[in-house]
Amino acid sequence: MPELISQSTALSGVSGLVPSIPRLPARPRRRRALVVAALLAGTAAPLSAQDATRSSEDNGETLLLDTITIEGQGAADLDLHQGSTAGSRLGLSSFETPASVQVIDGGAIRSRGERDVTRAIVNTGIGVSFGGSPGNGGTSVSMRGFNGHGSVTRLYDGTRLYPASGTITFPFDTWSVDRIEVLNGPAGVLYGEGGVGGAINVIPKKPLTEGRRDELRATIGTHGQRGLAYGSAGPLGDRLAYSFDANITGSDGWMDRDNMSSRSLSAALRWQATETLALTLSHDFGDNRPSRYFGTPLVDGQVDRRVRYRNYNVEDSLVRYKDRFTQLKAEWTPNDSVTLTSSTYHLTSNRDWRNVESYTYGPGTGVVTRQPRLALAHDVEETGNRTDITIESTFGNIENTATFGFDVNRMKYVRLRHTPATDETTVDFLNPRPGVFGPYTMNIINDSKMNQYSLFMDDRIKFNDQWALVGGLRYDNVDIKSREPAYTKKFSSTSWRIGAVWNPVPDVAVYAQYSRATEPIGSALSLSESQADLKLTRARQQEIGVKFGFLEGRGDATLAAYRIVKTDLLARDPDDPDVTHQIGRQSAKGIEAAIGLEVSPTFRVNANAAFVSSRFDDYVQPGGDYSGNRAANVPHRVANIWGSWDFAANWTARAGAHYVSEAFTSDANTSRRPSYTVVNAGLQWRPQDNISVDLNIENVANRLYATSGRDTQWLLGPPRMATLDVNIRF
Numbered sequence: 001m002p003e004l005i006s007q008s009t010a011l012s013g014v015s016g017l018v019p020s021i022p023r024l025p026a027r028p029r030r031r032r033a034l035v036v037a038a039l040l041a042g043t044a045a046p047l048s049a050q051d052a053t054r055s056s057e058d059n060g061e062t063l064l065l066d067t068i069t070i071e072g073q074g075a076a077d078l079d080l081h082q083g084s085t086a087g088s089r090l091g092l093s094s095f096e097t098p099a100s101v102q103v104i105d106g107g108a109i110r111s112r113g114e115r116d117v118t119r120a121i122v123n124t125g126i127g128v129s130f131g132g133s134p135g136n137g138g139t140s141v142s143m144r145g146f147n148g149h150g151s152v153t154r155l156y157d158g159t160r161l162y163p164a165s166g167t168i169t170f171p172f173d174t175w176s177v178d179r180i181e182v183l184n185g186p187a188g189v190l191y192g193e194g195g196v197g198g199a200i201n202v203i204p205k206k207p208l209t210e211g212r213r214d215e216l217r218a219t220i221g222t223h224g225q226r227g228l229a230y231g232s233a234g235p236l237g238d239r240l241a242y243s244f245d246a247n248i249t250g251s252d253g254w255m256d257r258d259n260m261s262s263r264s265l266s267a268a269l270r271w272q273a274t275e276t277l278a279l280t281l282s283h284d285f286g287d288n289r290p291s292r293y294f295g296t297p298l299v300d301g302q303v304d305r306r307v308r309y310r311n312y313n314v315e316d317s318l319v320r321y322k323d324r325f326t327q328l329k330a331e332w333t334p335n336d337s338v339t340l341t342s343s344t345y346h347l348t349s350n351r352d353w354r355n356v357e358s359y360t361y362g363p364g365t366g367v368v369t370r371q372p373r374l375a376l377a378h379d380v381e382e383t384g385n386r387t388d389i390t391i392e393s394t395f396g397n398i399e400n401t402a403t404f405g406f407d408v409n410r411m412k413y414v415r416l417r418h419t420p421a422t423d424e425t426t427v428d429f430l431n432p433r434p435g436v437f438g439p440y441t442m443n444i445i446n447d448s449k450m451n452q453y454s455l456f457m458d459d460r461i462k463f464n465d466q467w468a469l470v471g472g473l474r475y476d477n478v479d480i481k482s483r484e485p486a487y488t489k490k491f492s493s494t495s496w497r498i499g500a501v502w503n504p505v506p507d508v509a510v511y512a513q514y515s516r517a518t519e520p521i522g523s524a525l526s527l528s529e530s531q532a533d534l535k536l537t538r539a540r541q542q543e544i545g546v547k548f549g550f551l552e553g554r555g556d557a558t559l560a561a562y563r564i565v566k567t568d569l570l571a572r573d574p575d576d577p578d579v580t581h582q583i584g585r586q587s588a589k590g591i592e593a594a595i596g597l598e599v600s601p602t603f604r605v606n607a608n609a610a611f612v613s614s615r616f617d618d619y620v621q622p623g624g625d626y627s628g629n630r631a632a633n634v635p636h637r638v639a640n641i642w643g644s645w646d647f648a649a650n651w652t653a654r655a656g657a658h659y660v661s662e663a664f665t666s667d668a669n670t671s672r673r674p675s676y677t678v679v680n681a682g683l684q685w686r687p688q689d690n691i692s693v694d695l696n697i698e699n700v701a702n703r704l705y706a707t708s709g710r711d712t713q714w715l716l717g718p719p720r721m722a723t724l725d726v727n728i729r730f
Contacts, residue, residue: 104179285323347381371423417445493536518538692726
């Protein structure tokens with residue numbers, strides 16, 4: 001008898017785990033209790049004044065949630081003025097920024113056994129839920145009621161990554177990550193069109209001009225997991241400094257016939273040419289062969305546990321991404337009040353796959369129908385420059401910091417697709433014989449170029465110790481020329497934001513902001529001919545919030561409330577279904593919170609939760625009138641909790657839980673995926689000051705759960721998995 005995926009229903013104490021009832025729907029009281037407990041349960045972490053760019057692995061783990069930093073064995077000194085680029089280009093601290101920003105430290109990520117960048121964001125981020133699949137590179141997430149790469153912008157070291165047909169993986173490895181900066185809410189004023197739900201900026205490790213870093217990690221684990229990583233950084237004389245990080249991983253996979261592997265490299269050389277001018281040349285490379293599991297077919301809307309580990313893809317399936325990113329960054333500081341930064345970069349991305357991706361179970365037949373056979377190749381090339389100047393000035397008692405700049409880039413995109421000889425096959429449900437993909441030819445279906453330039457400014461006026469005004473403005477101009485299909489498209493957009501911050505006392509910041517943003521219909525690089533005449537969708541957000549520290553720096557908390565309205569969605573004319581207009585509207589409103597406390601010098605806990613109400617206000621589609629429905633893959637509630645306990649000399653135990661409420665599998669809202677809670681745990685032993693041994697276990701309870709998918713098939717999350725890391729610093 002097929003069984004439903006189980007779900008958790010409560011979160012209690014530090015562990016955040018109470019086993020769940022096995023079937024849907026969950027009881028509303030228990031679901032509410034889970035989220036309330038995630039907010040009130042233990043709390044988050046001691047606050048530290050350590051530099052955000054320093055790896056925290058020497059001290060355990062570090063995490064900043066708006067104004068929250070977690071130190072594994074560090075001091076509990078409060079520093080609410082740590083600079084960040086997440087919410088502005090002005091280097092403001094979280095207290096100074098009228099937005100919800102989050103900085104996740106790379107050392108904290110690695111100490112918890114997180115290998116994948118997107119998984120690390122989901123398991124730590126405020127209000128972030130996973131919607132990834134091989135078809136979108138496994139990197140799609142939902143934030144503030146909006147999901148997908150178009151609504152959540154991805155960046156690497158400040159450079160925007162364009163997915164092109166919705167697929168991107170770079171950067172995928174956490175080994176070379178210094179920190180991940182997350183902005184919740186529209187990001188258009190910082191990064192241009194798109195990003196209505198938020199933006200994620202992954203920042204790699206940098207050269208060290210002082211001190212030295214040498215580290216080695218060896219990994220073994222269940223399901224054939226293995227890996228070897230090396231990192232080094234430090235000065236090379238008085239004017240040169242370097243960093244180098246490389247990682248090789250492999251796995252047999254927890255699914256049938258799903259071996260995975262990856263290679264990554266990040267290297268940089270910094271030259272202090274003069275006392276005021278520094279040049280940094282960096283190169284990053286990634287070769288990623290991730291999972292080729294596309295989902296499990298459902299029986300009567302449920303998952304049959306007997307096929308939990310069955311892979312219905314063909315035997316010679318292929319998913320591979322190769323990325324290269326080269327950047328030359330110049331930083332000129334002629335005096336203490338002026339800083340000029342210019343980055344010239346070149347990025348290439350090659351993506352190849354051949355798979356059978358869709359599976360439908362035939363009731364009573366014991367047979368699964370597979371279709372279509374799909375072979376694709378993407379070649380993406382991006383070259384650009386981003387330059388800005390920051391000027392600090394004082395007029396009487398008023399302080400002003402302003403940034404002015406421009407961003408230019410040129411994109412090339414070629415997409416090839418196969419012509420199948422056959423398009424449909426059947427396999428046995430319980431024991432599928434995979435077969436092979438078969439012969440195919442490739443034809444160009446997209447060949448386009450995009451030229452873009454942007455002008456932007458950010459400004460902060462500090463009137464006194466209590467009041468500040470922060471604003472931003474950006475203009476984007478985009479010119480697309482496509483040879484296949486043949487069309488030209490030009491559009492421009494203006495995004496802006498204005499916000500105020502009030503500090504009634506030093507450790508309290510109350511803020512409010514209003515922002516405007518735009519977003520294209522689909523990916524700008526791969527528009528269809530029918531989309532070429534469409535205009536950008538538009539969005540607006542109102543947000544208020546408070547951030548504060550308490551208990552003399554031992555605790556802190558953040559709270560934000562927002563409302564986002566997105567208009568000009570594609571919708572059918574109610575009076576004539578054959579006519580399409582940009583008359584649709586989608587909205588979301590919600591509350592996000594994070595709270596933390598150093599319970600004792602050896603015990604630290606942090607928790608965050610998000611509540612979102614998302615709906616289509618006006619959305620008529622070929623399948624019917626979806627007005628009033630919730631968007632697919634958008635849960636109502638998301639919560640995280642993590643605890644760290646130094647229970648003995650040189651020993652640290654960690655545990656955490658990630659909860660996601662139920663979500664609809666399509667905009668029609670005809671079926672749902674169950675809610676789930678995944679509990680992870682870890683144990684660290686430090687036999688010497690420079691050696692640590694980490695045991696990390698994912699999905700401790702071995703829950704069967706789904707993270708994404710549609711009405712007929714779900715993508716299941718991993719079962720219980722364990723890794724053992726030996727870390728050596730020398």
